[in-house]
Amino acid sequence: MFYREAGQFKTSYAADQQLFPIRQDRIAMLALLVLAVAVVPLIASNYVLTAILLPFLVFALAALGLNILTGYAGQLSLGTAAFMAVGAVAAYNFQLRIPGMPVLGSFVLGGLTAALVGIGFGLPSLRIKGFYLAVATLAAQFFIPWLLVKVSWFSNNSSSGVISAQPVVILGFAFDSPVRKYLLVLAIVALMALAAKNLVRSSIGRAWMAVRDMDVAAEVIGIRIMRTKLIAFAVSSFYCGVAGALYASVYLGSVEADGFNLDLSFRILFMVIIGGVGSILGSFLGAAFITLMPIALDRLLPWAAELLNLNLPAGVTSMVQLVVFGALIILFLIVEPHGLARLWQIGKEKLRLWPFPY
Amino acid sequence: MTKHWKRSLAVVLAAIMGALVAIPATAQQAGTQFVGITGYRVGPYGANGAALFGGFIDYLNLVNERDGGVNGIKLTWEECETEYVVAKGLECYERLKTRSPTGPTAIHPMSTGITYGLVDKIPVDKIPLITWGYGRTDATDGRVFPWLFPILANYWDGATAIVKFIGEKEGGVEKLKGKKIVLLYHDSAYGKEPHPVLEAEAKKLGFELKLIPVPHPGNEQQSQWLQIRQYQPNWVILWGWGVMTATALQTAQKTGFPRDKMVGNWWAGSEIDTIAAGPAATGYYSASLNLGGKGYPVVKDIDDIVYKKMNKGSKADLIGTVLWNRGVAAAMLTVEAVRTAQAKYGKKPMTGEQVRWGIENLDVNAGRLKALGFNTMLPPVKLSCEDHGGSGLVRFQQWTGTEWRATTDWMSGDRQMVRKMVEESAARYAAEKNIKPGCLPG
Numbered sequence: 001m002f003y004r005e006a007g008q009f010k011t012s013y014a015a016d017q018q019l020f021p022i023r024q025d026r027i028a029m030l031a032l033l034v035l036a037v038a039v040v041p042l043i044a045s046n047y048v049l050t051a052i053l054l055p056f057l058v059f060a061l062a063a064l065g066l067n068i069l070t071g072y073a074g075q076l077s078l079g080t081a082a083f084m085a086v087g088a089v090a091a092y093n094f095q096l097r098i099p100g101m102p103v104l105g106s107f108v109l110g111g112l113t114a115a116l117v118g119i120g121f122g123l124p125s126l127r128i129k130g131f132y133l134a135v136a137t138l139a140a141q142f143f144i145p146w147l148l149v150k151v152s153w154f155s156n157n158s159s160s161g162v163i164s165a166q167p168v169v170i171l172g173f174a175f176d177s178p179v180r181k182y183l184l185v186l187a188i189v190a191l192m193a194l195a196a197k198n199l200v201r202s203s204i205g206r207a208w209m210a211v212r213d214m215d216v217a218a219e220v221i222g223i224r225i226m227r228t229k230l231i232a233f234a235v236s237s238f239y240c241g242v243a244g245a246l247y248a249s250v251y252l253g254s255v256e257a258d259g260f261n262l263d264l265s266f267r268i269l270f271m272v273i274i275g276g277v278g279s280i281l282g283s284f285l286g287a288a289f290i291t292l293m294p295i296a297l298d299r300l301l302p303w304a305a306e307l308l309n310l311n312l313p314a315g316v317t318s319m320v321q322l323v324v325f326g327a328l329i330i331l332f333l334i335v336e337p338h339g340l341a342r343l344w345q346i347g348k349e350k351l352r353l354w355p356f357p358y
Numbered sequence: 359m360t361k362h363w364k365r366s367l368a369v370v371l372a373a374i375m376g377a378l379v380a381i382p383a384t385a386q387q388a389g390t391q392f393v394g395i396t397g398y399r400v401g402p403y404g405a406n407g408a409a410l411f412g413g414f415i416d417y418l419n420l421v422n423e424r425d426g427g428v429n430g431i432k433l434t435w436e437e438c439e440t441e442y443v444v445a446k447g448l449e450c451y452e453r454l455k456t457r458s459p460t461g462p463t464a465i466h467p468m469s470t471g472i473t474y475g476l477v478d479k480i481p482v483d484k485i486p487l488i489t490w491g492y493g494r495t496d497a498t499d500g501r502v503f504p505w506l507f508p509i510l511a512n513y514w515d516g517a518t519a520i521v522k523f524i525g526e527k528e529g530g531v532e533k534l535k536g537k538k539i540v541l542l543y544h545d546s547a548y549g550k551e552p553h554p555v556l557e558a559e560a561k562k563l564g565f566e567l568k569l570i571p572v573p574h575p576g577n578e579q580q581s582q583w584l585q586i587r588q589y590q591p592n593w594v595i596l597w598g599w600g601v602m603t604a605t606a607l608q609t610a611q612k613t614g615f616p617r618d619k620m621v622g623n624w625w626a627g628s629e630i631d632t633i634a635a636g637p638a639a640t641g642y643y644s645a646s647l648n649l650g651g652k653g654y655p656v657v658k659d660i661d662d663i664v665y666k667k668m669n670k671g672s673k674a675d676l677i678g679t680v681l682w683n684r685g686v687a688a689a690m691l692t693v694e695a696v697r698t699a700q701a702k703y704g705k706k707p708m709t710g711e712q713v714r715w716g717i718e719n720l721d722v723n724a725g726r727l728k729a730l731g732f733n734t735m736l737p738p739v740k741l742s743c744e745d746h747g748g749s750g751l752v753r754f755q756q757w758t759g760t761e762w763r764a765t766t767d768w769m770s771g772d773r774q775m776v777r778k779m780v781e782e783s784a785a786r787y788a789a790e791k792n793i794k795p796g797c798l799p800g
Contacts, residue, residue, distance in 0.1 A: 051452040052378070055445060149545065149571075162474045162547050164790075252444060254474050256547050258574060259444055289371075292378060295449060298439065300377040318400045318439040328370075335363050343368060 003352035019197060036186055041179045049178040052292060054251045057182075057189045058243055060287035063271040064196055064280065065239025070269070071278035072200055073232035074212025075125050076133055079140035080240050080268045085260035086144060087114040087241025088248035089154050092163045096156060103168050103249075107188070111241040117144070118237025125229050129215075141262050148257035155257070162256045165249035181250050188246065192239060197280050199235065208232050209278075274332060276341025285340035293328065297321045391428060391696055391707045393418065393435040394454030394462025396472065401441040402575040403600040405630050406681055410468055411437065412672030413685025419664045419671075420656075421693055428696050429705045434458075440472060447472030455483060461710040464488045464507075464692055464717065470548040473506075478791075480505040486714040490688055491516075491624055491647045495551055496783035498747035500718065501795035503784065507717050507746045509691065509739060510647050511770075513623070514779065515750035517552035517595075518771025520621050520645055521559045523754050524593050526766075535564035540586055542606060543597035545571035552597060552623075555779060559772070576602025583613045593619050596644075598626040604634035611638035618643065624752065628680040632757045640759040645752045648687050648736040650762050652678035655731030656686065680762060687736050694730075695720055714798070718743055737768050743797035750776070 008023055010016045020026045044053065066080045091110030095101050117140075124136040148154045155163050168175040168184065175184045199205050207228045210218035219225050248255040267290055275286020301317045301324075336343050350357070395414065398407035418433045427433055436457060438450035447467055454462040464486045467473050473493035480487050481504070489497070490509045497506035511519075524539065525531030541556055543549030553569060560567040568589055570582050576598065583606075586594060594615065596606055603626040610617060618641035622631075627644025635642075652658070657678055665671035676682040699708045699716030708716065722730075722739045737751040751768040788795050 045456065047452045047456050051449040055449075164474070164478070252448065252475055253478050255444075256471060256474070258546050259471070261574070288375075292375065296374050296378040300374060303377075318398075318441075321439070322400060331367065335367050343364065346364065347368070 002354065003348055019194075033190070036190075037183070041183065044182075046178045049182045050251075052295065053182055054178075054185060056287055056291050057185045058247045058251050059268065059271060059291050060284045061189050061192060061246065062240050062243035062268050063275060063283040063287045064193060065236045065243060066268050067272050067275075067278065067280070067283045068196060068200070068208075068239065069232050069236035070272055071276075071282075072205060072212065073208040073229065073236075075122070075229060075232060076130060077137040077236070078134050078262070078265050078269065079121060079137035079144075081260040081262065081264035082140045082144035083114045083118055083237040083240035084244025084247060084264070085148060085257055086117045086237075087111055087244035088255060088260070089148055089163065089257065090114065090241070091245035091249065092165065093154065093156075095166050103166075103170055107242055107245045110245040111238040114241025114244065115234040115238040118233045118240075119230050122230050122233025122237075125233065126226055138262075141265055145257045145260055162254055163248065164254040165252075168250060175250070185246055185250055188242070192242065193280060193284075196239070200280070204228070204231060212278075270329070274329065274339055276339030279339070279341035281344065282339050282341030285344065289340060294321060294325055297324055388459075389707065390432045390434040390458075391463060392458035392460060393433060393692065394451075394457060394465060395435055395437040396440050396447055396450045396454065396465060396467050397437045398440050398442045398468070400439065401443070403442045406600055406625075406628070407442070407468065408673065409628070409630065409676050409679055409681035410685040410688070412676050413682035413687075414466070414689040415685075416660050416664050416672055416682075417656075417686045417689035417693070419668065420660050421689075423663050423668055424659060428693055429700055431696075431700075431705060431707055433693070440467075440469065442469050442471075444469075444471045444475045448475055451476060451479070455485065458707075460707040461485055463696065463708070463710075464713050466490075466688055466692070468492070470494075470551065471546065474547060477503070477506065483710070484714070485710040486717055488688070488692065488717065490691070491684075492548065496780050496787060498745065498777075498780045499784035499795075500741075500743045500746035501784075501797060502788045502793055503746065504718075504743075504798045505714060507741070509717075509720075509741065509746065509748050510736065511624075511750045511752050512747050512776075512780075513551040514555040514776040515747070515771055515773070516623050516645055516752055517555050518559060518773075518776055519750075519752045519769060520595055520623065520771070521556070521563070522769065522771050523621060523643070523645070523766065524595075525563070528592075531563055537565045537593070538568070538589065538591040539565050540568045540570055540589065540591040540594045541597060542570050542572060542582060542586070542594055544576060544599050544602055545573050548599060548625075549597050554783075555776060556595075558775065558779065562775075572598070572602055572606070575600060577605050579605050579609045583609045583615070586615060587613050593621065596620055596622040596626050598622060598631070601634075602626075603631035604639075607632070607635035607642060608638045617641040618756075621645065621754075627755065627762070629762070630679070630681065632762075637759065639757050642757045643754055643765070644757075644762075646680065646755050646762070646764075647752060648680065648684050649734070649753065649755070649764060650678060650680035650683055651735075654683075654733055654735050656690075656735075657683070657731075659731060660686070683735060687732065690730060690732065691717075691720065691722065691739065694722055694726075717741065718746070747780075 003024055005022045020029055062080060062084060069075050069077050087110040090113035091106040094106040094109045121137060121140040125133050128136060175181050207223045210223055211228050215225060271286035271290045274289050276282025298321055301320055397411035398404060418435055422433055438454055440447040440450050466488050470492050473489050476487060486505050488507045491511060493508050495512040495514050497503035497508050498512050525534050528534060556567055570585055572579055572582055598606055620642050622644035624645050624647045627646055632639035661677055665674060695713055695716040696708050698719055699712040703712045718741055720739055720741050724738050737749045739748045741748055750770045750773055753764055753768050754766040755762040755764045
C-alpha cells in the first residue's frame with residue numbers, strides 16, 4: 001500500500017535510470033536530507049552532535065569505502081584503518097607544510113595519497129584471492145602505523161607521536177562549533193555517498209561486480225582485471241583516506257598513529273558485514289549499529305538495573321554490555337546473514353503488500 | 359518461523375536504538391557536587407582501572423558518609439566506561455559534561471591518549487583535567503595550559519629520577535658514563551613521552567641509550583628480549599602498563615636478565631603487575647608516586663565505614679594495593695580542590711572554573727595530609743599558576759615477592775633540566791596554537 005508504484009509511468013530513459021525510480025523513495029530521501037540538514041542542527045544537543053552523529057558519519061564514510069572494495073569488487077581487505085591513517089597524516093602534513101593550503105584541498109590530497117598507497121597494497125590482489133588477500137592487506141595494517149610512528153617527520157617530531165589538528169577554516173569561515181562541524185561532515189559524506197551510488201551503477205561498478213561474481217568470466221567478456229581491481233583499491237582507499245582525515249581533524253582533534261589499529265579495521269569490516277555487503281545504504285546502517293549500539297546499551301543497562309532495583313557494580317554493567325553486544329551480532333548473523341540493508345528491503349516489500357499480504 | 363524471528367529482531371533493534379533518545383539522562387540532585395568519572399574496568403587495562411577507580415569511588419563514599427560531604431555539600435558521581443579507547447573517552451566526556459549544571463568537577467581520564475584528545479576541548483568547556491602522573495608533560499607550565507594539571511610528578515620528572523636512582527645504585531651518577539641502558543616502552547603516546555628527556559640525560563651523563571618498543575597490548579615480547587640479550591645493557595627501564603609489565607618480568611626471567619637491574623616507572627609498579635608475574639618479579643624495582651599498604655588511618659576508615667558499615671565497597675581484596683591507594687589519593691586531591699574553591703567562592707557546588715582555581719591554589723602540606731589520614735602515603739602537594747606539577751617527588755620500591763617495600767626516601771630527578779624542557783615545549787605549543795601564555799584570574 002505504502003510502496004505501490006502503480007500509476008508511476010516512466011516515459012523517458014532518464015526517468016527509468018534515475019537514482020530512486022520510485023516516487024516514495026524520492027520523497028523519503030528528500031525528507032531525510034531536510035531532517036539532517038535543517039532539523040537536526042536545531043534540535044540536537046552538542047552531545048548528540050559531537051559524540052553520536054559525527055563518529056557515525058565518519059565511520060559510515062569509511063564503511064562505504066570498504067564496501068566498495070569488499071562488497072562491490074569482492075576483494076577482502078583488513079587494511080582499512082591503515083588507509084585512514086594515511087589520509088589523516090597526509091592531510092595533516094599538507095596543511096602543515098604548504099602555506100595557504102585550503103582545508104578541503106588537504107582532505108582531497110589526503111584521500112589521493114591514500115589512494116596511491118591503496119594501489120600499492122592492492123597489487124597482490126592480482127595474484128591472490130580471498131583469505132590470502134586479506135592476509136596481504138593485513139601487511140598494510142601493520143606496516144603503515146609502524147612507519148608513521150617510526151619516522152617522526154610525519155608527526156612533525158611530536159615527542160609522543162600525536163598529531164594535533166589545525167582549526168578547520170574554509171574561505172574565512174571557521175568550522176569550530178559542533179553544529180558547523182556536523183554540517184561540514186554531513187555535506188562531505190552526502191556528496192561522496194552520492195558519487196559512490198552513481199559509481200556502482202556505472203560501467204566501472206558493473207565491472208567490479210562482474211569481477212566479484214566470477215573473475216574468469218569477467219575476463220572472458222573483455223573486462224581488464226588488473227585495471228578494475230586497482231581502480232577498486234584506489235577508490236576505496238580514497239574514501240577511507242578522506243574518512244581518516246575527517247576522523248583526525250574534525251572528530252577527534254588529535255590522533256596518534258596507533259589509534260588506527262587492527263581493531264578499527266575489524267570494526268569497519270563488521271559494519272560492512274552487519275550493514276549489508278554490497279550496499280550503499282548498508283554502510284550507513286552498519287555504521288549506525290556498531291557506533292550507536294554500545295552507547296545505547298550503556299544507557300539502557302544502568303537504567304534497567306535501576307528499574308529492577310539491582311545494585312550492580314560499575315564493572316558488571318560494562319561487562320554485560322559487551323556480552324549483550326556480542327550476542328546481538330551473533331543473533332543478527334544467524335537470523336539475517338545479508339545484513340541490515342536486507343532487513344530494510346524486506347520491510348519495504350511488506351509495506352508494499354500491506355494490508356493484504358499473500 | 360524465520361519471518362517471526364526477523365520481525366522480533368527488528369523490534370528489539372528499534373527498541374534499543376529508541377533507548378538512546380527516550381531514556382532521559384539521570385538528572386543529578388540539585389545542590390550536590392557532581393563528579394564525572396571516565397573509568398575503565400574492561401579491556402586490556404581493566405584490572406588496573408578497577409583498582410584505581412574502585413579506590414576513587416570508595417573515598418567519595420567515605421567523604422559522604424563520614425563527613426556528610428564537603429562542607430555539607432554531598433558528592434554525587436557517575437562512571438562512564440571508556441575501555442581506554444580514545445573515541446569512547448570523548449563520548450564519555452561529552453556525556454558527563456551535560457549531567458549537572460555545575461559540570462563534572464574535574465575529569466581524571468587515566469589515559470594519556472584520551473588526555474591528548476581532550477586538550478583542545480577543555481578550555482572551551484571550562485572543565486579542568488587532572489592527569490596525575492601521566493598525560494602531557496609540558497602542561498606543567500600552567501601559563502600555556504591553564505586547564506590541565508599533571509599533578510605530583512610528570513613523566514620527565516619520573517624519567518630523570520629513575521636515571522638518578524640507577525646512578526646511585528652504580529655508586530654516583532658520574533659512574534653512568536659508558537654504561538648501557540635500555541628503555542623498554544609501551545609503543546603509544548604514553549611510552550614515547552620520556553624519550554626526549556632520556557636522550558638529553560644520555561648526552562649529559564654519557565650513557566648509551568637504546569629505545570625498544572613493545573606493541574600494544576604487550577603480551578608478546580620474545581623478540582624484544584632477544585634484542586636486549588644481544589645488547590647486554592647494565593639496566594632496563596620498563597615503561598609498561600597493564601599486561602605488558604608482567605610479561606616483561608616473566609620474559610626477563612626466561613632470558614636470564616636479572617630483575618634487580620630493572621626499574622619500572624610508577625604505572626609499572628603495582629601488585630597487579632608483580633603478582634601476575636609470580637616469582638619472576640622478585641627483586642624488581644619501580645618508581646612510585648604513592649605508597650601501598652593498609653597502615654594509614656584513611657584506609658582503615660574506608661574499610662570500617664564504606665566496606666563494613668555501608669557495604670558499598672568496590673572490592674575488598676584491592677584495599678591497600680598501590681593503585682587502589684592512588685585512586686583514593688586522587689579522589690582526596692579532587693575533594694581538597696573543591697574545598698579550597700569553596701573557601702573562596704562559598705559553600706555551594708563548584709563550577710569547572712571555580713574548581714580550576716581550587717586546584718591551582720591547592721596546598722596539601724604534611725600537616726593537612728596527616729589530618730586527612732594519609733600521613734606519608736604521598737608527598738605534599740602545592741601548586742601555582744606557573745607550576746601545575748607540584749613536587750616532582752617519587753620514591754623507589756622493591757618487590758620482595760610478597761609486598762612492595764620502599765627502598766629510598768622521596769627524591770626528585772633533574773628538576774632544572776625538566777623545567778627548562780617543559781617551558782621550551784610549552785612555548786612551541788603556544789606558538790603553534792597562537793596561545794598567549796598567562797595566568798587566568800581567580
